[in-house]
Amino acid sequence: MSRGQPRGRSPGAPARTVKGRKPSSTRWLARQLTDPYVAEARRRGYRSRAAFKLIEIDHRCGVLSPGKRVVDLGAAPGGWTQVAVERVRPGSAEGGRVVAMDVTAMEPVPGAEILRHDVCAADAHELLKRALDGSADVLLSDMAPPFTGHHPTDHLRVVALVEVALGLADKVLAPGGVFVAKALEGGAGRELIAELKRRFGKVRNVKPRASRKESAETYIVATGFRGGAAA
Ligand SMILES: C[S@@+](CC[C@H](N)C(=O)[O-])C[C@H]1O[C@@H](n2cnc3c(N)ncnc32)[C@H](O)[C@@H]1O
Numbered sequence: 342m343s344r345g346q347p348r349g350r351s352p353g354a355p356a357r358t359v360k361g362r363k364p365s366s367t368r369w370l371a372r373q374l375t376d377p378y379v380a381e382a383r384r385r386g387y388r389s390r391a392a393f394k395l396i397e398i399d400h401r402c403g404v405l406s407p408g409k410r411v412v413d414l415g416a417a418p419g420g421w422t423q424v425a426v427e428r429v430r431p432g433s434a435e436g437g438r439v440v441a442m443d444v445t446a447m448e449p450v451p452g453a454e455i456l457r458h459d460v461c462a463a464d465a466h467e468l469l470k471r472a473l474d475g476s477a478d479v480l481l482s483d484m485a486p487p488f489t490g491h492h493p494t495d496h497l498r499v500v501a502l503v504e505v506a507l508g509l510a511d512k513v514l515a516p517g518g519v520f521v522a523k524a525l526e527g528g529a530g531r532e533l534i535a536e537l538k539r540r541f542g543k544v545r546n547v548k549p550r551a552s553r554k555e556s557a558e559t560y561i562v563a564t565g566f567r568g569g570a571a572a
Contacts, residue, residue: 378551382420388448391483392420393551394560395521399428401547402562404479404519408435412469412477412513414460414506415484415523416441419450425481426452440472460484461505466512476515482506482522492557499523500530503561507536511569518566525557537563 378390387393399405405428416422422441429437431452439453442465446457454472458465460482470476484506486498503522510520520541526548537544542565552558 387420387423388418389420390551392424394483394549395421395424395481397549397551398521398547398560398562399424402519402521402545402564404481404521404562404564405429407433408437409478410438410473410475411440411479411481412473412509413439413441413453414480414482414509415443415502416455417443417445417447419447421481421483422447422450422453422455425479426450438473440469440477442469460502460509466509469509469513473513477513477518478515479519479521480506480510480514482520485523496525496527499525500533503533507533507540510566511540514566514569516566516568520561520563520566522561524559524561526559527557534561537561540567540569541565542567 376390378393382388382390382392385392395405405411405425407428407430409429411425411429413422413425419441422439425439429435429439431437431439439450440456441447441450441453442456442458442460444457444459447455449455456468456472458468482502484502486495486502488495503524506522507520510518514520520537524546526546534544541563544561544563546559547562548559552560
């Protein structure tokens with residue numbers, strides 16, 4: 342260990358600052374403390390600031406309404422699930438339904454069925470269809486891989502998750518259905534966009550204001566599903 346280097350820090354590892362935090366987590370904490378969406382999420386009882394991304398996507402594209410049957414992939418900690426439940430009203434006369442899936446455990450959301458499962462697992466579509474008791478009108482994916490900071494790698498991983506979500510859409514989405522998936526700007530891949538255009542009537546990109554400006558995150562919103570195995 343070189344002189345002056347904190348104990349336990351391996352060569353090349355980021356320096357730690359006040360209270361032993363890495364610079365990246367210090368930046369995250371500072372952002373959390375000043376971010377208006379974090380404060381608003383707390384005030385309105387949403388579990389994540391991500392809730393406002395879905396609220397804006399819905400405002401701009403009209404994807405959720407009472408009675409819709411929704412699948413929410415990569416749902417934890419549950420902000421999108423909360424918004425979906427508010428808008429499709431499971432248990433009401435309209436008969437909406439929300440099924441959320443994540444590999445990570447999440448607290449129950451009243452009105453939603455939560456499945457702790459890997460979306461990439463071969464039986465994911467069966468679990469979803471069983472929980473929906475039929476097909477879905479809307480398939481949401483806010484799935485994100487663990488980011489490495491190496492952009493080409495992160496883009497490939499995000500595209501892979503969009504492809505998995507699209508494969509599930511083929512099996513669970515009803516004709517006319519809506520597909521929303523987190524992507525990275527310039528990263529969705531030409532082939533994937535072409536595939537989406539073949540399967541949906543309209544495909545657009547939405548960058549909600551709650552999506553941090555410095556982030557390449559964007560959302561694909563595809564409407565008018567032409568039908569897959571669920572048709
Ligand atoms: C950005 S968070 C989702 C935030 C959520 N939409 C909200 O509003 O609170 C991304 C989630 O994707 C999940 N995820 C990533 N890969 C997954 C996979 N293969 N199967 C299931 N969930 C996955 C992660 O566990 C993580 O909880």
